[in-house]
Amino acid sequence: MIGIAGSQQLDLRRVGTGYAGGTRDTRASTRAGIETQRQDPADNQSVELRVRRQDAPDAAPYWQTFRLRVRPGDNVVSVLRALRLHPITADGEPVDPVAFEHNCMEEVCGACAMLIDGAPRPACSTLLADLGTVIRLEPLPKFPVVRDLMVDRARLFERLSRVKAWVRLDGPWDTHERAPRIAQRQWATDYLYSRCMSCGICLAACPQVDGQAQDNNGFIGPAALAQVRLLNAHPLGRYDKPERLHAIMAQGGLTDCGNAQNCVRVCPKKIPLTTAIGELGRQTTVQALQDLFGA
Amino acid sequence: MLNNEILSWRAATRPRTGAAAIAVRSPVLLTSYPLLDTPHCKPSGRTSKLPMPSINNPHFVLRRLHSLLGVVPVGAFLAFHLWENSQSRFGAQHFNEAVVGALAGLNYLPFIEIGLIALPLLFHAVYGLVIIGGGRAEPLRYPYLRNRLYWLQRLSGIGLLVFILVHVGMTRIAGLMDPAIHADLFGHMRAALSNPWVLGFYLLGLWLAVLHFANGLATAAISWGLTTSAAAQRRFGRVCAGFGLLLGAIGTHGLAGYLIAPTGAGA
Numbered sequence: 410m411i412g413i414a415g416s417q418q419l420d421l422r423r424v425g426t427g428y429a430g431g432t433r434d435t436r437a438s439t440r441a442g443i444e445t446q447r448q449d450p451a452d453n454q455s456v457e458l459r460v461r462r463q464d465a466p467d468a469a470p471y472w473q474t475f476r477l478r479v480r481p482g483d484n485v486v487s488v489l490r491a492l493r494l495h496p497i498t499a500d501g502e503p504v505d506p507v508a509f510e511h512n513c514m515e516e517v518c519g520a521c522a523m524l525i526d527g528a529p530r531p532a533c534s535t536l537l538a539d540l541g542t543v544i545r546l547e548p549l550p551k552f553p554v555v556r557d558l559m560v561d562r563a564r565l566f567e568r569l570s571r572v573k574a575w576v577r578l579d580g581p582w583d584t585h586e587r588a589p590r591i592a593q594r595q596w597a598t599d600y601l602y603s604r605c606m607s608c609g610i611c612l613a614a615c616p617q618v619d620g621q622a623q624d625n626n627g628f629i630g631p632a633a634l635a636q637v638r639l640l641n642a643h644p645l646g647r648y649d650k651p652e653r654l655h656a657i658m659a660q661g662g663l664t665d666c667g668n669a670q671n672c673v674r675v676c677p678k679k680i681p682l683t684t685a686i687g688e689l690g691r692q693t694t695v696q697a698l699q700d701l702f703g704a
Numbered sequence: 705m706l707n708n709e710i711l712s713w714r715a716a717t718r719p720r721t722g723a724a725a726i727a728v729r730s731p732v733l734l735t736s737y738p739l740l741d742t743p744h745c746k747p748s749g750r751t752s753k754l755p756m757p758s759i760n761n762p763h764f765v766l767r768r769l770h771s772l773l774g775v776v777p778v779g780a781f782l783a784f785h786l787w788e789n790s791q792s793r794f795g796a797q798h799f800n801e802a803v804v805g806a807l808a809g810l811n812y813l814p815f816i817e818i819g820l821i822a823l824p825l826l827f828h829a830v831y832g833l834v835i836i837g838g839g840r841a842e843p844l845r846y847p848y849l850r851n852r853l854y855w856l857q858r859l860s861g862i863g864l865l866v867f868i869l870v871h872v873g874m875t876r877i878a879g880l881m882d883p884a885i886h887a888d889l890f891g892h893m894r895a896a897l898s899n900p901w902v903l904g905f906y907l908l909g910l911w912l913a914v915l916h917f918a919n920g921l922a923t924a925a926i927s928w929g930l931t932t933s934a935a936a937q938r939r940f941g942r943v944c945a946g947f948g949l950l951l952g953a954i955g956t957h958g959l960a961g962y963l964i965a966p967t968g969a970g971a
Contacts, residue, residue, distance in 0.1 A: 411739045527845055614846055616839045616854060645723075658758040664767035667839050668923040669854035673934070683926070684933050691929025693758070697768070700759045 519608030793961030918948025
């Protein structure tokens with residue numbers, strides 16, 4: 410949205426095909442335009458960004474305040490991108506640009522998750538219109554900070570591999586069978602879990618997930634559990650159901666859930682995580698009985 | 705010529721799709737499940753090939769045992785205990801004979817008291833402290849009902865540990881030390897509860913116990929897979945809340961009974 414328009418598009422906008430809202434200044438499409446427009450402290454449509462910064466993974470965090478003008482339709486990522494062009498604190502001190510991650514800008518990649526006013530949310534789908542004039546930005550908790558608002562989400566993927574969150578599409582067998590058929594009703598419920606974008610927001614809100622724990626012992630969290638639920642129901646994934654259940658019946662597995670149910674409240678994709686946990690509770694109960702008495 | 709025949713035979717017997725052909729060459733897919741060899745599945749000192757990781761895994765068994773013992777026998781005993789003590793309003797004679805006397809005359813009483821009540825309660829309490837150590841509640845950052853109950857469950861657990869130690873010391877242990885207390889437990893309780901501080905302590909302990917049991921029942925239903933959908937969990941949560949209020953009312957009635965009941969033998 411910002412700074413991507415070439416000169417041709419700029420001309421088009423000047424003749425009136427630009428912004429539907431009509432309030433947007435065409436200067437905003439150029440870098441110089443953003444700089445002059447965004448750094449106007451006298452404007453009453455400005456916000457104060459309080460960013461928790463950290464220069465290195467093991468460095469001490471500190472806070473910095475920035476003041477920027479906002480435009481209609483701005484979200485936290487677009488404001489951070491604008492700040493990156495002109496990283497000057499509210500006191501007028503030029504600083505290193507704030508490091509943060511973003512990618513899709515439509516809440517499907519999960520890269521921009523961070524604490525916004527204390528709540529874990531995807532920055533791209535958090536509109537400034539819904540926030541106050543002072544916005545507090547912190548890195549997503551429970552993950553190691555790389556720099557500023559950028560965290561290392563590798564442990565999320567380590568946890569997915571721990572519970573075997575995949576299907577084996579092919580192997581040393583004949584593949585003559587037709588495509589598997591799924592009832593429409595099951596497809597509809599399974600689809601809810603397939604929307605997970607591995608943003609880590611559910612882990613950030615979970616009181617049982619320990620940010621300091623060694624990965625092999627800590628609670629794997631709701632995201633990986635929901636994928637176990639999804640893939641256990643998958644026509645190909647169900648063959649590995651006992652292995653997945655055994656993986657979550659160990660330390661850090663399903664039994665470490667404390668039923669605080671924050672995960673389902675904060676999930677930006679509205680995934681029924683606690684339903685997955687309940688269903689896995691039933692599956693592990695049955696699995697334990699099968700292990701004890703024979704399947 | 706011979707080579708060509710062999711090649712064509714191999715082509716005919718090869719898996720037909722490209723994907724399957726690639727899979728045959730992949731050594732990873734031909735091995736046994738790599739998941740079972742990862743450290744988290746393997747209790748220390750055991751072999752790497754566990755036929756039944758679930759029931760051999762002490763972590764899973766301990767967590768489920770903690771959950772089960774909280775309901776039966778500990779929770780069941782709480783309900784029974786509150787029901788029995790609600791008979792306090794019938795007066796000293798009835799309480800000392802029909803309640804305390806009848807229970808004291810039970811066969812295998814030491815086994816019931818130690819094996820069915822004290823040891824399960826002790827395990828539930830000690831392992832509960834271990835579980836509390838592994839979590840960090842944020843009731844203010846996430847002010848949702850379930851999250852607040854998560855926090856209260858842990859808080860009440862610690863409170864109950866203190867309450868139960870004092871309560872058992874004041875009644876059962878004191879009764880063992882002094883036969884006069886055991887003979888007139890009603891009078892002993894009436895005298896103790898006449899102190900408003902003791903009454904407040906007992907009311908707090910009672911409602912903490914009822915909260916802990918009712919909420920534990922609702923979360924155990926999720927953990928064991930009795931309730932899965934959000935609607936079912938909400939529904940059963942309300943049932944547990946109603947059950948808790950009923951138990952709390954019975955218990956409060958029992959505490960009040962010590963103070964309002966007639967003391968005379970002929971009452």
